[in-house]
Amino acid sequence: MIEIDSITKRYGETAVVDSVSMTIAPHTITVIVGTSGSGKTTLMRMINRLVEPTSGTILIDGADNRSIPGYELRRRIGYAIQGHGLFPHRTVAENIATVPTLLGWEKSRIAAKVKELLSLFQLDPAAFGPRYPHELSGGQQQRVGVARALAAEPNILLMDEPFGALDPVIRAKAQDDLLAIQKHFGTTIVLVTHDMEEAFHLADRIAVMDKGRIVQYAAPEEMLVNPATDFVETLIGAGERPFRLLSIGAVADAAEAGEAEGEPIAAASSQRDALSALLWSGREALPVVGADGARLGRVTLAGLARRAARPQ
Amino acid sequence: MTFRIDKLGVVIAALLAYGAFLAPFANFRANRIVPGEARGILEALPAGLGAALLGFAVIAIVVVVLKTPTVFRLLLGLAALLALAILVGLSAGHLTPPENTYARVSPASGFWLLSFAFALLTADALARLRLSPLARVALLAAVAAAAAGLLVSGAWDGLSILKEYGSRADSFWLEAGRHVVLALGSLVAATLVGLPLGILCHRVEALRAGVLNVLNIIQTIPSIALFGLLIAPLGWIAVHVPGAAALGIRGIGAAPAFIALFLYSLLPVVANTVVGLAGVPRDANDAARGIGMTDGQRLFRVELPLAFPVILTGIRIVLVQNIGLATIAALIGGGGFGVFVFQGIGQTAMDLVLLGAVPTVALAFAAAIVLDAATELSNRKPGRAA
Ligand SMILES: Nc1ncnc2c1ncn2[C@@H]1O[C@H](COP(=O)(O)OP(=O)(O)O)[C@@H](O)[C@H]1O
Ligand SMILES: [Mg+2]
Numbered sequence: 001m002i003e004i005d006s007i008t009k010r011y012g013e014t015a016v017v018d019s020v021s022m023t024i025a026p027h028t029i030t031v032i033v034g035t036s037g038s039g040k041t042t043l044m045r046m047i048n049r050l051v052e053p054t055s056g057t058i059l060i061d062g063a064d065n066r067s068i069p070g071y072e073l074r075r076r077i078g079y080a081i082q083g084h085g086l087f088p089h090r091t092v093a094e095n096i097a098t099v100p101t102l103l104g105w106e107k108s109r110i111a112a113k114v115k116e117l118l119s120l121f122q123l124d125p126a127a128f129g130p131r132y133p134h135e136l137s138g139g140q141q142q143r144v145g146v147a148r149a150l151a152a153e154p155n156i157l158l159m160d161e162p163f164g165a166l167d168p169v170i171r172a173k174a175q176d177d178l179l180a181i182q183k184h185f186g187t188t189i190v191l192v193t194h195d196m197e198e199a200f201h202l203a204d205r206i207a208v209m210d211k212g213r214i215v216q217y218a219a220p221e222e223m224l225v226n227p228a229t230d231f232v233e234t235l236i237g238a239g240e241r242p243f244r245l246l247s248i249g250a251v252a253d254a255a256e257a258g259e260a261e262g263e264p265i266a267a268a269s270s271q272r273d274a275l276s277a278l279l280w281s282g283r284e285a286l287p288v289v290g291a292d293g294a295r296l297g298r299v300t301l302a303g304l305a306r307r308a309a310r311p312q
Numbered sequence: 313m314t315f316r317i318d319k320l321g322v323v324i325a326a327l328l329a330y331g332a333f334l335a336p337f338a339n340f341r342a343n344r345i346v347p348g349e350a351r352g353i354l355e356a357l358p359a360g361l362g363a364a365l366l367g368f369a370v371i372a373i374v375v376v377v378l379k380t381p382t383v384f385r386l387l388l389g390l391a392a393l394l395a396l397a398i399l400v401g402l403s404a405g406h407l408t409p410p411e412n413t414y415a416r417v418s419p420a421s422g423f424w425l426l427s428f429a430f431a432l433l434t435a436d437a438l439a440r441l442r443l444s445p446l447a448r449v450a451l452l453a454a455v456a457a458a459a460a461g462l463l464v465s466g467a468w469d470g471l472s473i474l475k476e477y478g479s480r481a482d483s484f485w486l487e488a489g490r491h492v493v494l495a496l497g498s499l500v501a502a503t504l505v506g507l508p509l510g511i512l513c514h515r516v517e518a519l520r521a522g523v524l525n526v527l528n529i530i531q532t533i534p535s536i537a538l539f540g541l542l543i544a545p546l547g548w549i550a551v552h553v554p555g556a557a558a559l560g561i562r563g564i565g566a567a568p569a570f571i572a573l574f575l576y577s578l579l580p581v582v583a584n585t586v587v588g589l590a591g592v593p594r595d596a597n598d599a600a601r602g603i604g605m606t607d608g609q610r611l612f613r614v615e616l617p618l619a620f621p622v623i624l625t626g627i628r629i630v631l632v633q634n635i636g637l638a639t640i641a642a643l644i645g646g647g648g649f650g651v652f653v654f655q656g657i658g659q660t661a662m663d664l665v666l667l668g669a670v671p672t673v674a675l676a677f678a679a680a681i682v683l684d685a686a687t688e689l690s691n692r693k694p695g696r697a698a
Contacts, residue, residue, distance in 0.1 A: 081602065085595035098605075099604060102604060102609065
């Protein structure tokens with residue numbers, strides 16, 4: 001749990017982060033969105049004290065984050081940035097081993113951790129461990145950057161526009177990987193982005209920042225239905241709202257009783273994907289199947305249309 | 313089969329033709345200070361050998377002008393240089409009358425032109441072969457071993473420069489030692505001071521411009537003027553600081569020379585440290601801090617390793633510069649190879665000047681090759697093969 005209490009950061013006269021308070025629940029993904037220069041990075045960097053606040057406090061699991069030296073705090077909090085920030089003179093394995101080495105882990109434990117993380121990120125440890133960062137593709141570098149951030153098994157992971165440099169296909173894959181990783185470790189993730197699509201795809205809660213202040217901090221559905229200000233509404237994009245609403249929900253939740261013909265849809269995929277499949281196939285309904293292949297009913301155009309409408 | 317012309321080869325061929333057929337090969341003097349008489353290849357070498365050398369030059373001219381395999385050109389260049397080195401020694405024996413110890417024989421412009429042309433051929437072939445750094449150092453070692461072999465064998469004993477050496481062998485090695493200590497010692501001192509100073513300048517931006525400006529100004533002070541500036545303060549220290557005089561600190565001698573070299577060395581070391589550290593990727597630095605490195609850990613594990621090739625380049629500049637500059641230490645009694653250079657100038661004895669100049673150039677050249685190789689090795693990202 002991260003409790004941020006009226007935190008303020010001033011550079012000269014301007015408050016870059018202006019008296020922000022928010023509580024981040026454990027094991028969730030919180031996404032901070034906002035226009036460029038709104039103070040997202042500064043807010044996030046105050047959590048691990050890369051930036052020291054002008055006033056206010058931040059409690060991590062009840063303890064003031066200033067109760068231990070900054071570098072010790074940062075070894076307990078994962079940190080991944082856009083453009084990965086890998087050390088060019090160190091191999092992939094050495095990069096991932098950085099924090100465990102700083103913490104003085106035993107060699108065998110470090111080696112096992114590196115291997116586990118590389119496998120988890122679908123990089124063959126034998127092939128990729130000895131390579132240097134410049135020998136990897138952008139997507140692979142980014143995965144290694146996240147793996148390095150997770151190496152010391154932190155409870156909290158801070159990510160500043162981690163997927164900003166990736167092309168759309170790789171980015172979608174990286175986002176799905178992140179969701180899987182979060183499930184696997186139960187990490188509390190705070191992620192900064194300016195991409196609303198990404199925010200709605202990943203977030204349990206979204207914080208919208210504007211000129212150093214949080215203008216709305218809410219679950220995605222809530223934000224879609226009740227945008228707090230015109231700014232939030234513009235940021236979400238009025239024309240996108242029904243589709244964003246569908247993209248949050250899983251097909252399982254929209255499944256109705258009954259049979260249907262055609263290519264079945266996985267219960268875990270989003271309702272937006274289901275709408276897309278229905279429109280493309282020209283059918284009124286398609287069957288829904290679980291992960292084990294069992295039929296769970298069907299999903300219909302009319303049903304999805306009801307769900308995409310503004311809730312009354 | 314068509315013949316294609318090598319552009320650089322045409323230049324080399326012209327040098328070879330002029331050096332072999334028009335310029336004198338050796339200089340003969342009745343004693344060490346009278347003006348010399350020029351001797352062409354046919355006169356300077358025993359019968360047969362002179363003609364053979366001319367024939368060899370003609371063949372070489374054809375080979376270098378045409379586009380021939382690089383390895384072949386390299387071998388030709390090296391073989392020719394070795395042959396020239398041996399022949400110039402033979403010419404000394406050939407030209408010096410028996411039992412005459414006053415006469416002096418030294419290489420003349422033709423010999424130097426031929427050597428230069430073949431060195432150019434060798435250097436060009438080496439550049440084209442893109443030898444690995446270790447191979448270049450190995451080649452340097454082989455050349456040094458060959459030169460040492462010729463020296464020890466006595467093949468060059470008849471040459472004037474070695475006659476100068478023969479009459480002052482003891483002081484030669486003494487001054488050689490002093491020269492190396494001056495050049496290397498001031499480099500070590502400049503590195504010990506300049507590296508932390510560069511790191512400080514990188515971290516504290518307010519210091520940077522000031523320090524670099526002062527060091528820049530020092531670089532522009534001529535060495536003689538710098539010696540002059542140092543005489544008064546060092547003289548004062550020698551008199552007033554107990555024990556300083558016992559350490560050899562005086563207004564003249566090795567101390568001011570050492571300090572001057574040290575001061576000249578600071579700029580390249582500090583500037584390259586600052587540039588190297590500034591070149592460390594922002595992301596890498598941010599990540600280092602973000603994952604919990606202390607400032608010291610970040611410096612030693614991220615910043616310095618990444619800046620190392622640039623810093624090493626600065627050290628290379630300093631070493632080569634110091635080996636050359638240490639010559640002037642002799643002006644104020646600081647010793648080194650400069651002793652022979654300035655004595656030689658005073659006595660108008662060119663051979664003595666060369667006794668000081670040739671080892672200086674050879675040392676600087678060797679230092680440049682070794683440090684270039686080290687820089688390249690440190691610059692190369694390992695593991696590229698995968
Ligand atoms: N070290 C700093 N000194 C002065 N101004 C800064 C500093 N860091 C950030 N700022 C300013 O604070 C504002 C917010 O920056 P940032 O938190 O990086 O925004 P975001 O991540 O939302 O783009 C920007 O206007 C930026 O120029
Ligand atoms: Mg930012």
